[in-house]
Amino acid sequence: MAETINGGLKFEQRHGKSRVRVGRVWKLPNGSHFFAEWKVNVSLLSDCVASYLHQDNSDIVATDTIKNTVYVKAKECSEQVTVEDFAIKLAQHFTSFYQQVTTAIVNIVEKPWERVSVNGQPHKHGFKLGSEKHTTEVIFSKLGTLQVNSGIEGLALLKTTQSGFEGFIRDKYTILPETRERMLATEVTISWKYNYNSVSSLPVKPLYFSERYMDVKKALVDTFFGSPNEGVYSPSVQRTLYLMGKAVLGRFPDISSVHLKMPNIHFLPVNLSSKDNPEIVKFADDVYLPTDEPHGSIEARLSRVQSKM
Structure with missing residues (x-):
């Protein structure tokens, strides 16, 4: 987010956590498992200018907290979700939980783990790595505006x-x-x-x-x-x-x-x-x-x- 500060300077800043690696397993009662592996990047636009100008960190969401939140929210997904749905869930959390965060930008790359078949039968908990990757970028603001790519x-x-x-x-x-x-x-x-x-x-x-x-x-x-x-x-x-x-x-x-x-x-x-x-x-x-x-x-x-x- 951009604003004018002392001295007539235009100042833009954001912060977040990159390359948060997550593996999530969902286990069904019949013994079948589903698996997803994500690489998550979170970027927050927030009102924390004082940390840059006055050595005041009281409005910063620590990047380590952002990382921990990714894992907590993954755990909260009790049923299998798409990479887009997970990105939206994260963005909603950061913009609603922290008053100073105005917009959250969440980028996720999903690795192509595919269920294997043995003797023509889908394996309940076996996966192999495919080729192309599924990506998403979600931009969500405190006002409720949403963009999904x-x-x-x-x-x-x-x-x-x-x-x-x-x-x-x-x-x-x-x-x-x-x-x-x-x-x-x-x-x-x-x-x-x-x-x-x-x-x-x-x-x-x-x-x-x-x-x-x-x-x-x-x-x-x-x-x-x-x-x-x-x-x-x-x-x-x-x-x-x-x-x-x-x-x-x-x-x-x-x-x-x-x-x-x-x-x-x-x-x-x-x-x-x-x-x-x-x-x-x-x-x-x-x-x-x-x-x-x-x-x-x-x-x-x-x-x-x-x-x-």
Whole structure:
């Protein structure tokens, strides 16, 4: 929060606790367990300027207290909750319990622990670590205004054909050949903003946000790959990114905007040759050199146009 202090200086401050690691197990009477692992960051906007200007700490919520509160609130979740619901619970607590806290910002990254199956049967208490991570950021103010953002980090996608890149600017620095046949690989990072602006407007369905997370991931994957047999042609990462974002907004009316980052992770065709033998190995869309640096960087944000009516 910003304010003007003595000497005409503009002063902004916040404090909190980062990288609070939490593992939470929920045990059902039938012996089945559910597990979540979170990395929690809490940032508080509060009226504690005196601690900066006058060595007066009487209005500071100690960061160690913030850490302990995260564990207490995790314990209070007697039933399985989504990462979004837990972030909202934390933000509500800090803004209501402490008079001087005006806004709480809670960021959480959930590790992708998935239930394992043994001999085709889901294991009651066994889990394996998946790949992409579920993220959320919740901003909640003492006035009751709410903003909920969710996201996916590290969604690795690759298709071995149905991708090309043609018609781009060519100048004296350009050596990249045009092609209609290449591999397309990326690691998607996406965040989306829900249009819920108060706690009372949130869906009451249990685990709603986890279901929506899976829905969004399916929309991204389906759009990237196309049908199982024919696939879908990608003329550029840019075009595919746009279609993926458009699909999310088109399918889910409670999402108001999406922000996508899709690096173009290159697989370079391998051709081996020498002065004496120019064609030791000739590339035929089957042997590649995987690289991750440098890679193309493509990102965009899509938002619904707000009606003026």
